[in-house]
Amino acid sequence: EAGVVQSPRYKIIEKKQPVAFWCNPISGHNTLYWYLQNLGQGPELLIRYENEEAVDDSQLPKDRFSAERLKGVDSTLKIQPAELGDSAVYLCASSRATATDTQYFGPGTRLTVL
């Protein structure tokens, strides 16, 4: 079974530029999560999708961040414009449907904003 796929793995951009990250969850997983992980910290939830619906986006900085999950499968997270403080690893995870199901993480996208 293929795991969670993310691309790109690494991205370097200058501040004020836009950037987008892509995630393909495990087949059959209805729930998709985007996390932010700063150096030396644990992942922090940005947004959670149940199928196409964003059911928890309370931690997403909506002035510059946006996300979508068209057709309830792949998802894209976008930052526009990027700031220096956005440098971090962006992790995508997926799980089946219930609250007790295991989350499976992708390898993450490491973003560096210069």
Next chain:
Amino acid sequence: QKEVEQDPGPLSVPEGAIVSLNCTYSNSAFQYFMWYRQYSRKGPELLMYTYSSGNKEDGRFTAQVDKSSKYISLFIRDSQPSDSATYLCAMKSTGGFKTIFGAGTRLFVKA
């Protein structure tokens, strides 16, 4: 104060040692407790998943939960260099999808 506290380490031990990793938490609603292992430049992978209090063993790994003290532990027996990674504790409440992670403890096992 963070909901989940975890000593970041680093923790360095010789091969074969017993490793003890710990987290404390403040939210008494947490019922599900997890330990993830994260290798450098990889995503976290689930090691142990326990519900409520008690012990759970899986090979060289044992997870303990003491809800009365709001304290969880992960023990690694016969540690190997391949166990060198960051270990993240995580927890969530019943019916809750939101998982709260600790900051992670970096472990180095020296051959």
